[in-house]
Amino acid sequence: MDFTAGLMPLDTALAQMLDRITPLNATETVPLLQAFSRVTAHDIVSPLDVPGFDNAAMDGYAVRLNDLHDGAALPVAGKAFAGQPFNDAWPTGTCIRIMTGAPVPAGCDAVVMQEETEQTDAGVHFTAPVKAGQHIRRRGEDIAHGAVVFPAGTPLTVAELPVLASLGIAEVEVVRKVRVAVFSTGDELQLPGQPLGDG
Numbered sequence: 001m002d003f004t005a006g007l008m009p010l011d012t013a014l015a016q017m018l019d020r021i022t023p024l025n026a027t028e029t030v031p032l033l034q035a036f037s038r039v040t041a042h043d044i045v046s047p048l049d050v051p052g053f054d055n056a057a058m059d060g061y062a063v064r065l066n067d068l069h070d071g072a073a074l075p076v077a078g079k080a081f082a083g084q085p086f087n088d089a090w091p092t093g094t095c096i097r098i099m100t101g102a103p104v105p106a107g108c109d110a111v112v113m114q115e116e117t118e119q120t121d122a123g124v125h126f127t128a129p130v131k132a133g134q135h136i137r138r139r140g141e142d143i144a145h146g147a148v149v150f151p152a153g154t155p156l157t158v159a160e161l162p163v164l165a166s167l168g169i170a171e172v173e174v175v176r177k178v179r180v181a182v183f184s185t186g187d188e189l190q191l192p193g194q195p196l197g198d199g
Helices: 010-019 161-166
Strands: 027-029 060-063 077-079 095-098 110-113 116-120 123-125 147-149 171-175
Touching: 060 147, 147 161
Parallel strands: 077 095
Antiparallel strands: 027 171, 060 095, 060 110, 116 123
């Protein structure tokens, strides 16, 4: 016996249901720590550049190309660390010891990784060709100020939330959760922990 005779085709039924769906436009603002699995209501725009300044991508030495002459060694004029930039006057004919993440000194053309250097009594000798801009992460290279980080409709997961936190975003506008009602029929259902009957 064909129990589907006279029934509406599945594709037709689905199409009619989809035609009656109204997009959920209501939004709410929630703290970032409560935004997991929520969906962004609007484009999220970066309020700042990432990184916020030109910085070293390698441990090594900050140099100016004009100071590199015929393989001559350069004395070290100072040091730069993440959180402790080199702000002193940078004498001509010297280099600056620099660590990963440290702001590059004003006038720096390149960072030479320490593996491509040798220490001598005269200073630091550079053992490989040096190109302008090498091993420097430029301001805004990862995320530019004003760029759309996540478009509207993006589900917020463990991948997106740390990015928002790194941008200093403390709360986010998300689509309101769907209200769901469960309607069960029959008497065959029991609450968890209740004894099960026969049948």
